Amino acid sequence: MIRHVSVSVLVFVASLGLSACGGGGGGGGSAVPGGEAVFASLSIDALPSASLAANQTMSPIALTIGGVDREDVTWQIDAGTLPPGVVLDAEGTLRGTPTRSGVYAFDVRATNGPIAGVKGLALAVDAFGLHVSDGLLAGEAVEGQPFVVRATGGTAPIHFTAFGPGDFQSRDSAAGVATLMPFAASAGALIQIYATDAGGNQTRLDVTLNPDVTSSHVAEWGATDVWHLDFDVSLGIDHHGFAVDFQAGLADVGLRDPNSKDRMGTPTDRLAERAVQVEVYRQVNELFLRERDGSPGSNGLPITFSYTEPHSVYTKPARGTYISGSPNRFSVMALGCGTQGGVVGTAFVDDPSNPNHENDTSHPSQGEYGVFLNILTPHFNAVWANRTLPSDPITADDAETLRQVLQDQPVTGGSRAVEVARVVRGYAHALAVVAAHEIGHSLGLRHTDPSQAGSLMNAAASIHPNANPRFNDTDLAVLRAILPGPGRVFGAPTSNALHAPLPGGGVSVCERCNLMLPGYEAPKR
Numbered sequence: 001m002i003r004h005v006s007v008s009v010l011v012f013v014a015s016l017g018l019s020a021c022g023g024g025g026g027g028g029g030s031a032v033p034g035g036e037a038v039f040a041s042l043s044i045d046a047l048p049s050a051s052l053a054a055n056q057t058m059s060p061i062a063l064t065i066g067g068v069d070r071e072d073v074t075w076q077i078d079a080g081t082l083p084p085g086v087v088l089d090a091e092g093t094l095r096g097t098p099t100r101s102g103v104y105a106f107d108v109r110a111t112n113g114p115i116a117g118v119k120g121l122a123l124a125v126d127a128f129g130l131h132v133s134d135g136l137l138a139g140e141a142v143e144g145q146p147f148v149v150r151a152t153g154g155t156a157p158i159h160f161t162a163f164g165p166g167d168f169q170s171r172d173s174a175a176g177v178a179t180l181m182p183f184a185a186s187a188g189a190l191i192q193i194y195a196t197d198a199g200g201n202q203t204r205l206d207v208t209l210n211p212d213v214t215s216s217h218v219a220e221w222g223a224t225d226v227w228h229l230d231f232d233v234s235l236g237i238d239h240h241g242f243a244v245d246f247q248a249g250l251a252d253v254g255l256r257d258p259n260s261k262d263r264m265g266t267p268t269d270r271l272a273e274r275a276v277q278v279e280v281y282r283q284v285n286e287l288f289l290r291e292r293d294g295s296p297g298s299n300g301l302p303i304t305f306s307y308t309e310p311h312s313v314y315t316k317p318a319r320g321t322y323i324s325g326s327p328n329r330f331s332v333m334a335l336g337c338g339t340q341g342g343v344v345g346t347a348f349v350d351d352p353s354n355p356n357h358e359n360d361t362s363h364p365s366q367g368e369y370g371v372f373l374n375i376l377t378p379h380f381n382a383v384w385a386n387r388t389l390p391s392d393p394i395t396a397d398d399a400e401t402l403r404q405v406l407q408d409q410p411v412t413g414g415s416r417a418v419e420v421a422r423v424v425r426g427y428a429h430a431l432a433v434v435a436a437h438e439i440g441h442s443l444g445l446r447h448t449d450p451s452q453a454g455s456l457m458n459a460a461a462s463i464h465p466n467a468n469p470r471f472n473d474t475d476l477a478v479l480r481a482i483l484p485g486p487g488r489v490f491g492a493p494t495s496n497a498l499h500a501p502l503p504g505g506g507v508s509v510c511e512r513c514n515l516m517l518p519g520y521e522a523p524k525r
Contacts, residue, residue, distance in 0.1 A: 047061060047094075047121050047122070047123060047152070049150070049151060049152050049153070049154065049156070049175075049176050050124075050153070051124040051125065051126055051127060051128065051152070051153035051154075052083070052098050052123060052124065052125045052126070053098075053125070053126060054098055054099060054100065054101050054125050054126045055097065055098075055099060056097065056098075057096070057097045058086065058094075058095065058096060058097065058098060060093050060094065060095040061093065061094040061095075062091070062092060062093045063075070063088075063092045063093070063094070063108065063110070065092075065110050065117070069112075070092065072112050073092060073110050073111065073112050074090070074110070074111045074112075075088055075089075075090065075091075075092040075108065075109070075110055075111075076088070076108070076109050076111075077106055077107065077108060077109075078106075078107040078108065078109040078118055078266065078396075079106065079107040079396055080104070080105050080106030080107055081104055081106055082094070082104060082106055082123070083098040083099075083100065083102070083104045083123055083125045084098065084099045084100045085097045085098045085099040085100075086098050086123065088108065092110065094123070098123075098125040100125065101125045101126035101127050102124075102125055102127050102129075103122055103123075103124045103125075103127050103128075103129030103130075103131065103152060103153060103203075104122060104123050104124075104125070105120065105121070105122045105131040106120075106121060106122070106123075107119065107120050107121070107266075107267075108121055109266075111259065117262045117264075118260075118262070118264070118265070118266050118267075119133070120132065120133045120134065121133070122150070122152045123152065124152040124153025124154075125153075126153075127153050128151070128152075128153040128154040128195075128197055128201045128202075128203050129151070129152060129153055129203045129205075130149050130150065130151055130152075130193060130195055130203055130204075130205035131149070131150055131152065131205070132147050132148065132149055132150075132205070132207065133148050133149070133150045134147065134148045135147025135148055136207075136267060139208070139267070139399070140207075140208045140209070140210050140403070141166075141180075141182045141191065141207050141208065141209045141210070142182065142209070142210055142211075142212050143165070143182045143183060143184045143185060143209065143210070143211055143212040143215070144181070144182065144184075144212045144215065145182065145212070146169055146179050146180060146181045146182075147179070147180055147182075147207070148177065148178070148179050149177070149178045149179075149180065149193055149195075149205065150176060150177050151176035151177075151195045151197070151203075152176070154176065154195065154197030154198075154199070154201055154203075155197045155198040155199050155201075156173065156174050156175075156176055156197070156198060157173035157174055157197075157198055158173050158176040158195050158196070158197050158198075159173055159195065159196045160173075160178040160193065160194070160195050161193075161194045162180060162191060162192065162193045162194070163191070163192045163194075164185075164189065164190055164191040164192055164209070165182060165183040165184065165185035165189055165191065165209060166180045166181060166182040166183055166191040166209070167180065167181060167183070168180055168181075169181050176195075178193070180193070180207075182209050184211065184212075184215070185209050185211065186211065187210050187211055187407065188208060188209075188210070189208075189209045190206050190207065190208060190209065191206070191207045191209055192204060192205075192206055193205045193206075193207065210403075210407065211407075213278055213293075213406060213407060213408065214278060214281070214307035214308065216293045216294040216295055217278075217281050217285075217293075217294040217304075217305055217306060217307035217308075218294070218304065218306055218307075218308075219304055219306040219310045219330060220304045223302060223484065224302040224303050224304040224483070224484045225302065225303040225304070225331065225443070225483050225484040226303075226304055226306060226310065226330040226331065227303065227304070227305050227306070227330065227331045227332070227333060227439065228305070228306050228309050228310065228330055228331070228332050228333075229277075229280060229281065229284070229305060229332075229333050229335065229435060230309075230332050230333065230334045230335065231244070231246040231273075231277055231335050232244050232246070233245060233246075233334045233335070233336040233370075234336065235334075235336040235337050235338075240337075240374075241261050242261050243261065243262070243263035244263070245335070245336040245337045245373055245374070246273070246335050246336075246373060247261075247265070247269075247273065248337075248373070248374070249335075249373035249374070249376075249377045249427075250269075250272060250273060250276065251393070252377045252378070252381070252390065253377060253380065253381060253386055253389060253390065253423055253427050254386065254388070254389025254390045254391070254392065254393040254394065254423065255272045255273075255276060255389065255393070255394055255420075255423065255424065255427070256269050256272060256273070256393065256394070257269060257393055257394070257395075258393060266396070267396075267399075268394055268395060268396050268398065268399050268402070269394075271399060271402045271403065271406065272394055272398075272402050272424070274406060275402045275403075275405045275406040275424050276424055276427060276428050276431075277307070278307070278406060279405065279424060279425055279428035279432075280428045280431050280432045280435070281294065281305055281307055282408070282428075283428055283429055283432035283433075284305055284432045284435055284436050284439075285300075285305060287432065287433070287436040287456065287470065287471065288300065288301045288303050288436070288471075288479075289301050289476070290303075290304075292408065294307075301476075301479050301480065301483055302483045302484045303439075303479075303483055303484065306330070310330050331439075331442070333347075333370060333371065333435050333438060333439055333442075334369070334370035334371070335370060335371045335373055335431065335435070336370055336371075336372065336373065337372060337373060337374040338370070338372030338374065338375055340372075340375075341375075342375060343372060343375060344371065344372050344375045344376045344379075344434055345370065345371045345372060345434045345435075345437065345438045346369050346370070346438065347369055347370075347438040347439070347441045347442040370438075371431060371434045371435050371438065373431075376430060376431070376434060377427075379463075380426070380427055380430045380463075383463065383464045383465070384422075384423070384426045384427075384430075384464075384465055386423055386426075388419055389419065389420070389423050394420060398416070398417075398420050400413070400417075401413060401416075401417040401420045401421055402420065402424070404421070405420075405421050405424050405425065426465060429463075430463050433456065433463050433469060434463070436456060437456055437457065440456065440457055440471065440475065440479075441457075443479060443482065443483065444478065444482055445457050445471075445475050445478060445479070447459040448472060448474075448475070452472055454467075454468070454469055454470060454472075455469065455470070455471070455472045455475070456469040456470055456471050456472075456475070457471065457472070457475055
């Protein structure tokens with residue numbers, strides 16, 4: 001079997017106030033121009049597939065990249081091992097005399113200032129084998145997500161077969177490359193991939209498969225309000241060097257290598273990103289009385305949160321705009337950066353006189369909408385006493401803990417594992433509470449007045465490890481009366497709705513109010 005390489009809890013109780021959320025509405029508007037930050041992408045080409053000869057000096061192999069000048073790049077082995085006797089020099093060249101036969105898989109990192117790229121590669125020494133070059137999450141496949149297998153050390157053509165819960169999307173026998181799509185399977189299932197070269201040599205690769213925990217988080221058109229939480233935005237507000245704002249937030253809490261600024265990052269970066277996103281979805285579902293896996297349960301509200309942006313046959317507004325609703329529209333709550341000091345979230349109001357699904361991102365004339373990570377994250381670090389991970393961020397050694405959190409399993413391991421899990425779930429909690437609060441406003445809820453202990457819609461709802469805010473009974477009654485939308489029809493009771501319909505059916509606009517944090521000071525990067 002070829003190795004697949006990829007690369008004490010202290011609770012400080014404090015309170016973060018959520019005071020007054022934003023509203024807005026009005027006419028269309030245009031998408032934000034030039035809002036996406038663009039960064040060069042580093043890639044490392046695949047190595048020659050022929051086998052090296054043991055105890056013979058190899059021809060030097062210069063790794064190639066795209067996006068930057070090669071002479072400005074630093075190189076390192078991130079994980080795995082090179083063949084004994086082979087080194088990667090400072091210029092990015094593999095050279096030496098391999099001394100032991102076998103197939104050696106390893107990850108190479110190329111770094112140019114704040115930009116980094118990682119590629120899974122392999123070298124064969126008097127051997128024929130397979131390795132996965134792309135598509136795994138910390139060494140494991142996920143149902144519904146294709147991965148790429150490469151043969152090395154054999155003679156083309158290479159013929160591939162597979163057994164287990166998966167099938168080929170493509171096979172290139174001349175190049176020795178195949179792409180597989182895993183099917184649904186129980187955790188720990190194996191896909192066995194066989195390859196035979198022109199000389200009759202055969203090799204096998206076993207890939208562990210886990211279920212896709214996001215598969216139940218899907219849009220239920222016609223029966224629910226449909227929402228998508230957008231973690232893939234870069235609003236161009238807070239320059240941090242990451243491809244998207246959410247990755248900067250992860251780096252600030254220690255759930256991403258702060259130098260891993262390429263969009264894909266390392267396999268462990270990708271695993272952590274997915275674990276936080278899925279946990280946010282689980283907790284948002286719970287706040288709307290649904291099951292953690294997104295199913296309605298016995299008492300869930302008619303609102304669904306689609307982990308994957310709904311299919312292209314459905315449409316959403318252009319970023320920064322809103323459009324008339326229909327069953328094929330969906331709403332977006334963006335998680336990005338904001339510029340208003342202390343404001344952690346704002347939202348469009350979607351009430352009976354505003355029958356629209358909204359796209360909550362920055363708008364040039366209406367203002368900023370969404371959950372603002374650059375404001376919330378430093379407060380999370382303070383209130384959750386997150387002191388360890390920012391200075392000692394996750395590495396490949398934390399992959400098993402991240403995988404357990406992703407699969408919603410009990411975490412095993414020592415104090416480090418407990419701390420990683422605590423930060424993942426705590427950060428997801430902070431994001432979920434703000435997102436649910438803002439979605440509540442968008443659906444028509446006002447602040448709880450007078451405030452009630454534990455109400456999610458309080459103007460100063462607490463966000464800290466010992467708080468568990470929820471929609472109160474009055475808010476739940478309103479939500480049951482007005483969901484799903486768009487074009488909401490209010491039923492009794494309406495007393496806690498943010499707006500009643502305007503005479504003549506006009507669009508109702510909330511006065512500007514913001515979700516604030518007390519004692520805010522701008523974070524220093």
